[in-house]
Amino acid sequence: MSEPDQAREGDAEPSAGERTRPPLEIDVLTLFPAMLDGPLAQSIPGRVQTRGLATIRIHDLREWGLGRHRTVDDYTYGGGAGMVLRPEPVAAALAVLRRPDSVVILPDPGGEVFGQRRAQDLSERSHLVILCPRYEGVDERVRAMVDMELSIGDYVLSGGEIPALVFVDAILRLLPGAIDAESTAEESFTDGLLEYPQYTRPPEFQGALVPAVLSSGNHEAVRKWRLKEALRRTLSRRPELLAGRTLTKEESKLLASVQAELDETGNSE
Ligand SMILES: C[S@@+](CC[C@H](N)C(=O)[O-])C[C@H]1O[C@@H](n2cnc3c(N)ncnc32)[C@H](O)[C@@H]1O
Numbered sequence: 001m002s003e004p005d006q007a008r009e010g011d012a013e014p015s016a017g018e019r020t021r022p023p024l025e026i027d028v029l030t031l032f033p034a035m036l037d038g039p040l041a042q043s044i045p046g047r048v049q050t051r052g053l054a055t056i057r058i059h060d061l062r063e064w065g066l067g068r069h070r071t072v073d074d075y076t077y078g079g080g081a082g083m084v085l086r087p088e089p090v091a092a093a094l095a096v097l098r099r100p101d102s103v104v105i106l107p108d109p110g111g112e113v114f115g116q117r118r119a120q121d122l123s124e125r126s127h128l129v130i131l132c133p134r135y136e137g138v139d140e141r142v143r144a145m146v147d148m149e150l151s152i153g154d155y156v157l158s159g160g161e162i163p164a165l166v167f168v169d170a171i172l173r174l175l176p177g178a179i180d181a182e183s184t185a186e187e188s189f190t191d192g193l194l195e196y197p198q199y200t201r202p203p204e205f206q207g208a209l210v211p212a213v214l215s216s217g218n219h220e221a222v223r224k225w226r227l228k229e230a231l232r233r234t235l236s237r238r239p240e241l242l243a244g245r246t247l248t249k250e251e252s253k254l255l256a257s258v259q260a261e262l263d264e265t266g267n268s269e
Contacts, residue, residue, distance in 0.1 A: 022126065024054040024175060027097045028164055029090075030132040031072065033058045035161040040168065044179060048172045056168065061132075064092040073135055082136030090131060090142050097129050104129045104146045106138065107163035109156055111149030114167060116189035118150065122167070123174035130167060132160030186226075192245040194233045196226040228254040235259075236269045 028036055036058050040046065048054050062070040066088060073083040098104060103125050112118065122128060131138075131146065143149065152163045173179055188195040199210040213225045231254055234241050247255060 021176065023052055024123065024125070024171070025127045026054065026056045026168060026171075027127075027129045028056065028058045028132065028168075029061045029093050029097075029129065030058065030159075030161055030164070031061050031134055032132075032159070032161055033060050035159075036165060039165050045169055045172050048175060048178045051177070053175045053178055054172055059093065059097075061089055061093060064089040064096075076136060080136075084136050085133045085138045085142060087139045087141045087145070090138070090145055093131075094129070094145055099127055101125070102127045102129050103148065104131065105167065106131050106133070106143065106146040106149045107152070107160035107167070108133075108137070108149040109151050109154070111151040114150045114152050114163075114170070116170070119167070119170040120174055123171045128171075130160070130164045132164050134159040189241075191230075192241055193230040194238060194241070196229040196233065224254070227251065228258060231255045232258045232269060 030036060040049075040056055040058075045056075049056060061072055065072045066086070071086070072089045073085050076082065076084045094104065103122065105122075105128060107130070131142075133142075150163070150167065152166050157163065174184055184190060186195060199214060203210050203215070211225065213221050216222070227250070231242075231251060235255065235258060242255070
């Protein structure tokens, strides 16, 4: 087993090919820049920027606010609680930030549910702009200014900053050289399956043992065990993922043996 520090995510060296790719540029528009500054300076997002794989600029939307008070929102027509983001500050900000290669993203509870496939797609683009609304959301006319609306799930947050952090974090770790390729290749959803169970030291904890195969040194046996356990976990927790995926011959065989074990024991995991 490798030493913990060596195995830590984020220490991959970019290959020569990876280094030639220009950094992914991300502009974030927010009324609360401090909500993004801290998290994006830490851990993998921080290291990805230090290593020149991505450049993130956080802008205060009030820079494009109206009048002396830099107003960005107003009451909703027709009455009702809360303030709505006006279209003019957004249009003015996008007039400066949008480029021909930009993808402008609006976090919105009614948008496409963000998933690993979309994260992969966005990690391959060259420039992202993320607009973070607050309060009641945006004037409807803002939607025509963006390229996609993305949701992080069926619940309502107070603003777009946390969704923006979710998008950026998921995207940055997919950049070539951000973390070692093996980590992302085997993660949940990358291959349409949930990840297999992981173990670290100690070999025994309160009577629960690490499966012997994992310290057998037999790479083929480990690979097979992991694939089978990924299938078992996916079948038990997210069976719809299996329904939407074409299985290889090996996967079908392993899944059949998981199913046979289930029929025998009645336990799903
Ligand atoms: C309080 S919410 C507005 C909710 C809006 N009135 C509605 O009912 O759909 C303020 C902003 O937070 C962001 N937001 C909240 N929940 C979100 C989610 N699940 N996914 C993505 N963005 C979300 C959106 O940018 C939204 O405009």
